[in-house]
Amino acid sequence: MDSTRYIVVFILILTSLVAVLLTGIREVTKEQAAINEEIFNKRAILAAVENNLPDGKTVKDLDDQEVLDIFNEKVEQKVVDMEGNELDGVMAEDVDMAKERKKPEAERRLPLFIYSNDGQTDYIVSVRGNGLWDEIWGNIALESDLNTIAGVAFDHKAETPGLGAEIKDNASWGRQFIGKKIYDSEGEYVSVLVKKGGAEKGNPHQVDAISGATVTSNGVTEMLYRGIKYYMPYIKELRGEGATQQGLLVE
């Protein structure tokens, strides 16, 4: 049997050594880890405009430096509030959607990335909602008419592989969204419906659901409807419509 004093001293020395070691390693790797995370997040945003990347590249083809360069040269970042006002002193890339979602709706900040390449401008909005098991999120690129979807990129925390996780893994499912419209012919906001049993042919507001993943598909519908609606006050302003209509739209 060892004495209590020996045990305490042994544990203290061991844990102190471990603490110093881990702090040291963390300090050394911290900077690069933060850059890695930044590049990872920026890739997810560029995935929404994959159709319009320089030299016809895909996000996968871009190396890390190219991702950062594109962001510096071709992306304008804005943060807007729920009333459509631009906020100063904050970058869109610093807005954490997961944290914003925990705030009351009226206080949320919304990141907006404006991407220009080859004379074409895309407005990338970020949306977040619930899937079957946990949160799902995505970046939606709207063309300069702020109506037509130019591309989408979804991700998820814990959807079932092969079913709900297809929103991320199945590229051809995501491509269905390209060219869909968020306004109907009368200018009412309708968003895009992920329809179980298959989208109606030629309907510009519907895409096929993922078979076997009804809850995730409905989650995407809900997330898109709500998420894009949050941007409505600002989008209305950009489209040059009267400020008086804003009140109606937020409701």
Next chain:
Amino acid sequence: MAETTAVKETTKEPLFGKKERKLLTDPLNDNNPITVQVLGICSALAVTSLVYPSVVMAVAVTLVTAFSSLFTSLIRTMIPKQVRMIVQLVVIAALVTVVELTLRYMNYPIYKQLSVYIGLIITNCIVMGRLEAFAMANKPWRSFLDGLGNGLGYGAILIMVGVVRELFGKGSLFAGSPVEMKIIGPTAEYWINTQESVLFGWYTNNNLMVLPAAAMFVIGIIIWIQRSYNSKLVDVS
């Protein structure tokens, strides 16, 4: 103190004799941690839907078992018996955190993909099992080999399961890594294009393989095959 004695002891024994070789190769087959001891199943089910994360996980666990065995063995004479499990956990947790920080530093996407399972290496029964069963009572070099062998035995099964699941579930191998191979699928990117091929026109991916339950079946089949040719295992269990 312990370190100096360890060096003296190893000079008397062969560095890589029969016993050492057995320590390394035993866990690969006759005493495999997954198929014979049935340990570490949780992560084997969770991360094996693709080969690349399986390989990363295999390397991570091998490093953790090898070095935690080494360090625990180095301080084994000093560890107070009453708190030995806590000490083992501190050693394991420290190494797992090192692995986690290194992954974040070197390959962020795979760190994101493996998410909690890297942290859960701490609770992997194989690691602590080897410390309790072997490293606490053996010299550092042998403990290191024992840890390495068990990590490799775990990793080998993980990669086997990963290959089967990804090939039949997704039609690719090593997806997400720089050496991605697209083998069979419905577009022109794949080596065998099921839309055009006459022989494989009927083929579709098996969605069951993507689910964790498939890993259970695959591990079960591996155990079956192993037992049918390895006569040493027949009377065990």
